[in-house]
Amino acid sequence: LLVASDAAGPTFRHNQFPDYKGTRAEMPADLVPQIPLVRHLLELVGVPCLELPGYEADDILATIAHQAVEAGGSCVLVTSDKDARQLLGPQVKLFNLRNNMMLGEAELQKDWGIRPDQVVDYLALVGDAVDNVPGVPGIGPKIASSLLQEYATLDGILDHINAISGVKRRENLTAHGATARQGRRLIRLESATPIEIPWDRAGLQRPAAEPLAGFLKSLGFKSLVTKVAGPAAGNAAGLA
DSSP states (O other), X not given: OOEEOOOSSOOHHHHHOTXXXXXXXXXXXXXXXXXXXHHHHHHHHTOOEEOOTTSOHHHHHHHHHHHHXXXXXXXXXXXXXXXXXXXXXXXXXXXXXXXXXXEOHHHHHHHHSSOGGGXXXXXXXXXXXXXXXXXXXXXXXXXXXXXXXXXXXXXXXXXXXXXXXXXXXXXXXXXXXXXXXXXXXXXSOOSOXXXXXXXXXXXXXXXXXXXXXXXXXXXXXXXXXXXXXXXXXXXXXXXX
16 A cells, blocks of 8 residues: 655746646645654554655556566556546556546446546546646537547547538647647656555555554544544543
């Protein structure tokens, strides 16, 4: 079990496109002091938290997935980020904690009508408002899916603009094709980040009960303290 986190500061994508994620609001003030608490909790339960300046957490997930597959293993990436769908494969699945759903290649095909290797081009066409990736005006999910089903790739689509139906659609693809290609570079995850994955520390283990229970108690948890340290500790936490 490993956790990937965004490092502070800009990433290589900001060097390519200064307005990358430029529309995102600042982190809510009440969330800021919770981050070091989460990191300390991960330390106490023995789960490595990885980050790398200049890269995003998703790039680290891509690197983990790549190394796991290269070693003949498999992995489940716990994320709701749609960019991660490009990592799907026979040995890589996604799990969304928001809806408790597992996503694989078949589910992607059913949802978006495309293969994992088409995800980057799909998102480059439709854009991503969250990351401020523009996309092509007038190209929504259904149109992007149908175009990729017919022409396979973004380059294939742009090479056959004259064969695509709809005057306005052809005009938008002609005018914004370069923008889509730039977006593709931003969306594609880096699966070879220069980070050392601590596989030797990633195995599941039972954490030391006393420090973990003490930390949870300091934050006002009760039932979790009981689960970690037993009923006696839970009763003490209730009386504290």
